[in-house]
Amino acid sequence: MDSKNEYAILTSHLTKKYGNFTAVDDLDLKVKKGEIYGLLGPNGAGKTTTIKMLSNIIKPSSGDATVFGGKIPEADIAAKIGYMPQETGVYLGLTVEQNLKFYGRIFGLASKDIERRTDELLKFVDLTDWKYEMAENLSGGMKHRISLACTLLHQPQLLFLDEPTVGVDPELRVSFWDYFENLREKGVTILITTHYMDEARRCDRIGFMKHGHLIAEGEPLELLKNSGMDSLEDAFLEYSKREGKVVT
Numbered sequence: 001m002d003s004k005n006e007y008a009i010l011t012s013h014l015t016k017k018y019g020n021f022t023a024v025d026d027l028d029l030k031v032k033k034g035e036i037y038g039l040l041g042p043n044g045a046g047k048t049t050t051i052k053m054l055s056n057i058i059k060p061s062s063g064d065a066t067v068f069g070g071k072i073p074e075a076d077i078a079a080k081i082g083y084m085p086q087e088t089g090v091y092l093g094l095t096v097e098q099n100l101k102f103y104g105r106i107f108g109l110a111s112k113d114i115e116r117r118t119d120e121l122l123k124f125v126d127l128t129d130w131k132y133e134m135a136e137n138l139s140g141g142m143k144h145r146i147s148l149a150c151t152l153l154h155q156p157q158l159l160f161l162d163e164p165t166v167g168v169d170p171e172l173r174v175s176f177w178d179y180f181e182n183l184r185e186k187g188v189t190i191l192i193t194t195h196y197m198d199e200a201r202r203c204d205r206i207g208f209m210k211h212g213h214l215i216a217e218g219e220p221l222e223l224l225k226n227s228g229m230d231s232l233e234d235a236f237l238e239y240s241k242r243e244g245k246v247v248t
């Protein structure tokens with residue numbers, strides 16, 4: 001059952017140190033193909049650092065990580081993954097459309113495909129009317145939506161979404177999640193971080209992260225049940241107290 005092929009992401013003792021400080025500490029993470037896995041935890045827990053190592057942006061200090069069976073950082077996984085950074089990866093001096101075109105060209109998409117995907121995605125993120133506007137003139141939430149559209153453009157099989165719904169209004173947040181679930185139906189794997197507990201509940205599994213490692217992991221309802229709590233916030237605090245005991 002537990003075959004390696006089953007996983008989109010596998011890490012073993014994954015560690016990232018900055019000087020004497022350990023940002024990600026001996027992390028063993030397993031994300032199955034086709035699941036939405038939510039990484040939850042307070043600021044500074046190491047979520048972004050983990051995602052950056054998995055998407056080949058920074059090198060681990062020690063430990064292993066594989067994505068679709070390819071070892072990071074050697075494996076060339078760029079075409080398979082989409083990374084939406086926490087700090088918006090939008091070019092302010094370009095229009096909304098030019099931002100998408102830029103990403104499309106990086107991934108070597110044909111012009112026709114870029115145009116078609118741009119129209120589809122701008123509709124999805126509700127920015128069609130802003131297509132020719134300079135990105136710098138848009139609000140923070142709107143820039144975030146451009147960033148999400150850019151990430152989805154080349155139809156990656158694995159998405160790293162680092163707080164993709166910050167500054168996005170509640171109605172659009174819900175439609176984002178409908179879309180993520182739709183992608184999952186198509187077999188796409190999603191690793192997402194969020195501080196919204198209503199979003200965490202929509203994940204197939206979540207991992208609570210603290211001080212660079214997982215303190216508990218499981219399906220949202222399972223985590224609630226095992227903690228004896230009614231909310232995921234309280235469950236997190238409870239697992240923090242139990243520290244170190246990983247529940248799967």
Ligand SMILES: Nc1ncnc2c1ncn2[C@@H]1O[C@H](COP(=O)(O)OP(=O)(O)O)[C@@H](O)[C@H]1O
Pocket residue numbers: 018022023041042043044045046047048049050
């Ligand atoms: N380039 C860096 N140099 C030094 N410390 C860093 C660097 N990047 C992140 N950190 C530290 O690592 C810890 C984890 O950060 P991060 O992964 O961004 O956490 P999260 O995304 O969970 O909020 C934080 O204490 C942060 O200050």
Ligand SMILES: [Mg+2]
Pocket residue numbers: 047048049086162
């Ligand atoms: Mg972060």
